[in-house]
Amino acid sequence: MKDLKTEQVIHDQVIEIGRQARKASHALMGLDTDQKNRILLSIADGLEKNRKQIRAENLLDVEEARENGLSDAMVDRLDLTGERLDSMIQGVRDIAALPDPVGRILKSWTKENGLEIRKTSVPIGVIGMIYESRPNVTADAGALCLKASNAIILRGGSEALRSNRAIADAMIEGGQKAGLPGHALQLIPVRSREAVKQLITMDEYVDVIIPRGGEGLIRAVAENATVPVLKHYKGVCHVYVDRDADLKKALEIIVNAKCQRPGVCNAAETLLIDRPVAEKWLPEAANMLRKRGVELRGCEQSRQIITDMKEATEDDWSTEYLDLILSVKIVDGIDEAVRHINRYGSGHSDAVVTENPEHQDIFGKMVDSAAVYINASTRFTDGAEFGMGAEIGISTDRLHARGPVALEELTTYKYVVAGQGQIKE
Amino acid sequence: MKDLKTEQVIHDQVIEIGRQARKASHALMGLDTDQKNRILLSIADGLEKNRKQIRAENLLDVEEARENGLSDAMVDRLDLTGERLDSMIQGVRDIAALPDPVGRILKSWTKENGLEIRKTSVPIGVIGMIYESRPNVTADAGALCLKASNAIILRGGSEALRSNRAIADAMIEGGQKAGLPGHALQLIPVRSREAVKQLITMDEYVDVIIPRGGEGLIRAVAENATVPVLKHYKGVCHVYVDRDADLKKALEIIVNAKCQRPGVCNAAETLLIDRPVAEKWLPEAANMLRKRGVELRGCEQSRQIITDMKEATEDDWSTEYLDLILSVKIVDGIDEAVRHINRYGSGHSDAVVTENPEHQDIFGKMVDSAAVYINASTRFTDGAEFGMGAEIGISTDRLHARGPVALEELTTYKYVVAGQGQIKE
Numbered sequence A, B: 001m002k003d004l005k006t007e008q009v010i011h012d013q014v015i016e017i018g019r020q021a022r023k024a025s026h027a028l029m030g031l032d033t034d035q036k037n038r039i040l041l042s043i044a045d046g047l048e049k050n051r052k053q054i055r056a057e058n059l060l061d062v063e064e065a066r067e068n069g070l071s072d073a074m075v076d077r078l079d080l081t082g083e084r085l086d087s088m089i090q091g092v093r094d095i096a097a098l099p100d101p102v103g104r105i106l107k108s109w110t111k112e113n114g115l116e117i118r119k120t121s122v123p124i125g126v127i128g129m130i131y132e133s134r135p136n137v138t139a140d141a142g143a144l145c146l147k148a149s150n151a152i153i154l155r156g157g158s159e160a161l162r163s164n165r166a167i168a169d170a171m172i173e174g175g176q177k178a179g180l181p182g183h184a185l186q187l188i189p190v191r192s193r194e195a196v197k198q199l200i201t202m203d204e205y206v207d208v209i210i211p212r213g214g215e216g217l218i219r220a221v222a223e224n225a226t227v228p229v230l231k232h233y234k235g236v237c238h239v240y241v242d243r244d245a246d247l248k249k250a251l252e253i254i255v256n257a258k259c260q261r262p263g264v265c266n267a268a269e270t271l272l273i274d275r276p277v278a279e280k281w282l283p284e285a286a287n288m289l290r291k292r293g294v295e296l297r298g299c300e301q302s303r304q305i306i307t308d309m310k311e312a313t314e315d316d317w318s319t320e321y322l323d324l325i326l327s328v329k330i331v332d333g334i335d336e337a338v339r340h341i342n343r344y345g346s347g348h349s350d351a352v353v354t355e356n357p358e359h360q361d362i363f364g365k366m367v368d369s370a371a372v373y374i375n376a377s378t379r380f381t382d383g384a385e386f387g388m389g390a391e392i393g394i395s396t397d398r399l400h401a402r403g404p405v406a407l408e409e410l411t412t413y414k415y416v417v418a419g420q421g422q423i424k425e
Helices: A002-028 A033-049 A051-067 A072-078 A082-097 A136-147 A158-177 A193-199 A215-224 A247-259 A275-291 A300-305 A314-318 A333-344 A357-366 B002-028 B033-049 B051-067 B072-078 B082-097 B136-147 B158-177 B193-199 B215-224 B247-259 B275-291 B300-305 B314-318 B333-344 B357-366
Strands: A105-110 A116-123 A126-131 A151-155 A185-187 A208-212 A237-241 A268-274 A295-298 A325-331 A349-353 A371-376 A393-395 A403-405 A411-422 B105-110 B116-123 B126-131 B151-155 B185-187 B208-212 B237-241 B268-274 B295-298 B325-331 B349-353 B371-376 B393-395 B403-405 B411-422
Touching: A002 A126, A002 A151, A002 A185, A002 A193, A033 A051, A033 A082, A033 A136, A033 A158, A051 A072, A051 A082, A051 A158, A072 A158, A082 A136, A126 A136, A126 A193, A136 A151, A136 A158, A136 A185, A151 A193, A158 A185, A208 A215, A237 A247, A237 A275, A237 A333, A247 A268, A247 A275, A247 A349, A247 A371, A247 B411, A268 A275, A268 A333, A275 A295, A275 A300, A275 A325, A295 A300, A300 A325, A314 A325, A314 A333, A325 A333, A333 A349, A333 A357, A349 A357, A357 A371, A357 B411, A411 B247, A411 B357, B002 B126, B002 B151, B002 B185, B002 B193, B033 B051, B033 B082, B033 B136, B033 B158, B051 B072, B051 B082, B051 B158, B072 B158, B082 B136, B126 B136, B126 B193, B136 B151, B136 B158, B136 B185, B151 B193, B158 B185, B208 B215, B237 B247, B237 B275, B237 B333, B247 B268, B247 B275, B247 B349, B247 B371, B268 B275, B268 B333, B275 B295, B275 B300, B275 B325, B295 B300, B300 B325, B314 B325, B314 B333, B325 B333, B333 B349, B333 B357, B349 B357, B357 B371
Parallel strands: A126 A151, A126 A208, A151 A185, A237 A268, A237 A349, A268 A325, A295 A325, A349 A371, A371 B411, A411 B371, B126 B151, B126 B208, B151 B185, B237 B268, B237 B349, B268 B325, B295 B325, B349 B371
Antiparallel strands: A105 A116, A116 A411, A393 A403, B105 B116, B116 B411, B393 B403
16 A cells, blocks of 8 residues: 555656646746856856765765675766766856757748748757766756756666755756746656656656666667657667778778777677678788777678687677677678668668778668768767767657757757738638 | 457568568668659559549448448548549649659768768658548558658558558559559558557557547557657647737638638637737627637636627637637737647647737747747648648647658658768777
């Protein structure tokens, strides 16, 4: 009985958070660029002013995480060192300095009847953000959403609840001094899973859910949400070395794409090699990659060239290793490469290395991924690298936003139609 | 046992349709504009050539609908008269003549490291279209999706199955003569609801569902789909007559918005009147509307001016009458008007009548709807009226497409990034 009652209380509490967020989203529509930037700078000041308090709460989370036996990597991600706090606060100031994504006239035209149609960027409304461990996401995501005039409901990992609460409180305290509408930024202050279930099904109050974390978290959110979700499950990224590749470039690109930071979603997981260059190039590539500690798993044909390579199973072709492991396959030209990528890839980031303009065009046109690279590393798929400023995530979905989700992607549009009394005949 | 077996067969059949559609969507990515237009013209020829067969099948549907006691309106919608067939075929030719929405460079820029980033419009992939009665949707939706290089899976109403099948067969026959990839256009050839359930949950094979029909159909689809849905439930559209309105314009606009075609989603359902002009203007407006057969349902205050007006209940404010009925409310200025619309409206189309530029700006900025009109009738929300050519539907969703869903909205984008060997530092 007690659990049911608690569930009901949490349920009601999250609904109330949603209702308030919707109201706040309407108030946010009335703010102009200067007001929003002042609010963001004041949020940064609020974080600065409360940094001791934030660190104190954070240390309690870190201590508890250690006691609970969380992995060193997890504990590290949780740990808000002074340097990380500095960069989190600077991040909010940087967002204040970015151009306002709201109120842009995306297109405008005048019809023969004199109606002037303006397609105008507007906030999405209410954004629900679900994330794990890193408490700096609270500030990053909060500031990005507010800059785009969206209300935000934050739901961080339970292991970071104290840290997230302290950060959100400091942001609200700072923001309200400069006129942040009440409830424009809210954190769900409880650890229950019931709260997430409620958040992702409140279509009336929440317009989009952005989950960030491991594939398990994201699948659980996507499968149970009725609110639209912007997401990517994983990045199974490819580098295809074409028969007409500059083989030196190919070497640099595959080493960079695999080794520069193997634990991220835009790192390469599969190397495809065009048959005519395999015999010549693969031994050199394998040598270079192995020197960097990469384990190779090859198809049958590639194992005839590199005989001591482990065999790749069918599962390997769709696995995101997030580690120094690379699957290797020999293909018969660009068409087979494209087919392989479209079949086994995750639609994230895929690269071709070729000097052949026709092959470049085919790859650019036919590979069905958010970002397609010609003679460059897959590692560039990132809001900052693309010049969009900070990103709130990456999408491999096909609707609304694909690739980096930054300020512009946190807006939608409406048509404002100005007339002089026009009626329909 | 038998039913379970049938369900399994349909289930497998729909999955196979999805699998084939995904394959076809990749083949469609390889077609250029000329090829697509030739295919569309050949589809129109196929419809022309098979018009007798289509009409014969259609007459069987019409006859069965009459026998089953469907309403006259329903039977009429089903009836593919010669004129309607002509206009359906012409519609396909018109779509061939529209600009290609695929392959547009939406934006391009070069980074300091020399990477050239091109944000390029590409097809969404596979579109599932679920619709009722009017068999011409089969041709309209099919042609629009193909023009945007999408594969389409059609699922029309069971009452129109023979008509839809004949139309789809004629389209495929015509299209394939000009190189339409196999399975690029498919119709689910059975009446079962199981098929819909399968279609809207095949995330692997279907990228978006567009339902068109009554609110009941659309809610059932949206609630059960795991594939993203582009939709509008209903149009509860408002006309707000401001204290600074040109009252003659206001009269013309409300009469047009309510009466010109009351059964459509962009017709007005609620009239909001600013208090200072209510006493003077409402009697004239009421008189004019009643002459056209409109039943008025008013708030308490408006009933003090028009005493024989029926009382509006709380439900009236969110009701789409689709009929000659109008709810009437007196409000205290623009802010209350905006609040009322954002609370009770459906986010479809809302109009203000005012000569006051400040009020125009407030309404344009603060009303949270797909189309916001200043001194014009709400009846203009339509792909053709907006100059986009034919539309496949209207969206009141906030992500991806808002307002008319036409060719551009049937595309998504990807980033094509061209380099000269760049790697991430």
